[in-house]
Amino acid sequence: xxxxxxxxxxxxxxxxxxxxxxxxxxxxxxxxxxxxxxxxxxxxxxxxxxxxxxxxxxxxxxxxxxxxxxxxxxxxxxxxxxxxxxxxxxxxxxxxxxxxxxxxxxxxxxxxxxxxxxxxxxxxxxxxxxxxxxxxxxxxxxxxxxxxxxxxxxxxxxxxxxxxxxxxxxxxxxxxxxxxxxxxxxxxxxxxxxxxxxxxxxxxxxxxxxxxxxxxxxxxxxxxxxxxxxxxxxxxxxxxxxxxxxxxxxxxxxx
Amino acid sequence: xxxxxxxxxxxxxxxxxxxxxxxxxxxxxxxxxxxxxxxxxxxxxxxxxxxxxxxxxxxxxxxxxxxxxxxxxxxxxxxxxxxxxxxxxxxxxxxxxxxxxxxxxxxxxxxxxxxxxxxxxxxxxxxxxxxxxxxxxxxxxxxxxxxxxxxxxxxxxxxxxxxxxxxxxxxxxxxxxxxxxxxxxxxxxxxxxxxxxxxxxxxxxxxxxxxxxxxxxxxxxxxxxxxxxxxxxxxxxxxxxxxxxxxxxxxxxxxxxxxxxxxxxxxxxxxxxxxxxxxxxxxxxxxxxxxx
Numbered sequence: 001x002x003x004x005x006x007x008x009x010x011x012x013x014x015x016x017x018x019x020x021x022x023x024x025x026x027x028x029x030x031x032x033x034x035x036x037x038x039x040x041x042x043x044x045x046x047x048x049x050x051x052x053x054x055x056x057x058x059x060x061x062x063x064x065x066x067x068x069x070x071x072x073x074x075x076x077x078x079x080x081x082x083x084x085x086x087x088x089x090x091x092x093x094x095x096x097x098x099x100x101x102x103x104x105x106x107x108x109x110x111x112x113x114x115x116x117x118x119x120x121x122x123x124x125x126x127x128x129x130x131x132x133x134x135x136x137x138x139x140x141x142x143x144x145x146x147x148x149x150x151x152x153x154x155x156x157x158x159x160x161x162x163x164x165x166x167x168x169x170x171x172x173x174x175x176x177x178x179x180x181x182x183x184x185x186x187x188x189x190x191x192x193x194x195x196x197x198x199x200x201x202x203x204x205x206x207x208x209x210x211x212x213x214x215x216x217x218x219x220x221x222x223x224x225x226x227x228x229x230x231x232x233x234x235x236x237x238x239x240x241x242x243x244x245x246x247x248x249x250x251x252x253x254x255x
Numbered sequence: 256x257x258x259x260x261x262x263x264x265x266x267x268x269x270x271x272x273x274x275x276x277x278x279x280x281x282x283x284x285x286x287x288x289x290x291x292x293x294x295x296x297x298x299x300x301x302x303x304x305x306x307x308x309x310x311x312x313x314x315x316x317x318x319x320x321x322x323x324x325x326x327x328x329x330x331x332x333x334x335x336x337x338x339x340x341x342x343x344x345x346x347x348x349x350x351x352x353x354x355x356x357x358x359x360x361x362x363x364x365x366x367x368x369x370x371x372x373x374x375x376x377x378x379x380x381x382x383x384x385x386x387x388x389x390x391x392x393x394x395x396x397x398x399x400x401x402x403x404x405x406x407x408x409x410x411x412x413x414x415x416x417x418x419x420x421x422x423x424x425x426x427x428x429x430x431x432x433x434x435x436x437x438x439x440x441x442x443x444x445x446x447x448x449x450x451x452x453x454x455x456x457x458x459x460x461x462x463x464x465x466x467x468x469x470x471x472x473x474x475x476x477x478x479x480x481x482x483x484x485x486x487x488x489x490x491x492x493x494x495x496x497x498x499x500x501x502x503x504x505x506x507x508x509x510x511x512x513x514x515x516x517x518x519x520x521x522x523x524x525x526x527x528x529x530x531x532x533x534x535x536x537x538x539x540x541x542x543x544x545x546x547x
């Protein structure tokens with residue numbers, strides 16, 4: 001059972017990586033009449049302008065995965081630092097970090113995203129920021145909770161009791177034990193990033209003209225859902241299956 | 256308690272300030288854009304901005320804004336010239352209705368699915384699959400599919416059925432997963448072991464001992480979810496062509512109607528803080544092990 005999602009994820013990553021080699025056409029090239037249903041020449045059909053959907057999916061996956069991956073890094077790095085710091089300190093620093101986290105959660109994420117995109121224009125960095133920023137507080141909360149739980153374990157208190165230094169306890173006992181939780185949650189964050197970066201593109205905020213991504217394709221496909229339903233179904237299915245595979249493997253690993 | 260109150264206030268104040276300054280960083284404003292289109296002269300634009308106080312130093316505008324907030328005054332829209340409060344309240348009931356219905360049906364689905372997921376049987380596996388489906392389905396895709404499938408014979412224009420079912424299924428997964436994870440954890444607690452060894456019947460142990468404890472964290476998760484829903488469900492509103500706070504937020508930010516955006520941010524911060532406090536109080540009431 002678990003080989004299917006692993007296989008799918010490998011397939012998605014590989015096809016994104018080798019998109020230029022695999023794609024039969026350029027992503028912006030008009031190759032056939034618009035709205036051709038999937039057929040032998042164009043495996044996934046053509047879109048509203050007559051571009052090959054398969055090629056666009058390959059190039060689009062490249063961008064969608066890149067944005068989600070970078071956004072995950074953007075979340076995980078400050079999220080780990082702040083969370084672990086808050087978890088260890090348990091004093092005023094913890095309180096301040098809590099207030100920051102709550103403020104970030106209280107602001108609608110759409111507003112931040114809109115400000116970043118209006119200010120910075122369209123581009124990959126802006127999309128990464130717009131996707132990742134609002135997810136940082138969630139990661140801080142999880143890493144804080146994991147660290148706190150660890151700190152109250154007997155063997156940690158024991159290590160302090162025998163005179164181990166703060167830094168030593170942290171690097172040798174706390175961090176290695178928190179790491180699995182952090183990595184686990186990083187993949188949850190990756191699936192959030194995938195969903196919300198595509199959501200921004202879907203709302204018309206993320207995409208750059210001429211560069212396809214799954215969210216843009218889904219939004220374009222939605223406007224033609226009556227005459228050409230495959231245009232909305234295919235990119236959505238790709239997003240869904242990617243997130244589903246990640247979640248499935250996570251659930252398996254926790255059992 | 257006082258510290259808590261202070262930190263709540265500072266969350267609202269910080270959110271309001273971030274909204275204020277983030278929007279001032281953006282070039283231009285609604286007046287400029289509006290008047291530039293209608294082809295009015297530079298001097299007229301400046302006169303307008305003077306009258307609205309947009310030419311004052313930022314710090315004075317900020318002070319005026321905070322003072323207004325303390326009086327419960329959110330300013331007036333730069334575009335419609337209506338009070339922001341009025342604008343928001345004209346949309347709020349749509350969002351509140353959608354959020355409450357979504358949460359109600361979300362919880363109604365999450366509780367049984369979460370409980371079943373903890374079973375070691377085929378049904379348990381199925382329930383875990385449903386949780387995973389809910390977590391992996393982006394709203395914009397499930398909504399699109401639902402429209403492709405049902406629009407022809409349901410007429411989705413004014414009906415709440417489709418948006419509520421799509422959204423409630425999407426919030427269900429997170430809550431069901433929390434219930435499931437808690438049941439698994441609580442099952443191993445000593446008090447459950449004691450209850451079993453006292454010879455209590457299994458259904459009694461399950462319902463009175465395990466469930467009672469395992470359902471408590473649902474309060475916190477549900478509150479967080481409600482907060483997000485009240486902050487606007489832009490995508491759902493967009494796809495199902497419904498009015499609401501999310502749409503107002505999107506339109507006002509794009510049109511650079513700052514006072515409205517600030518108003519929505521403050522409102523959702525207030526909602527967030529209130530919901531969290533209520534959830535915390537409930538949590539402590541239900542679980543006496545926690546203290547202040």
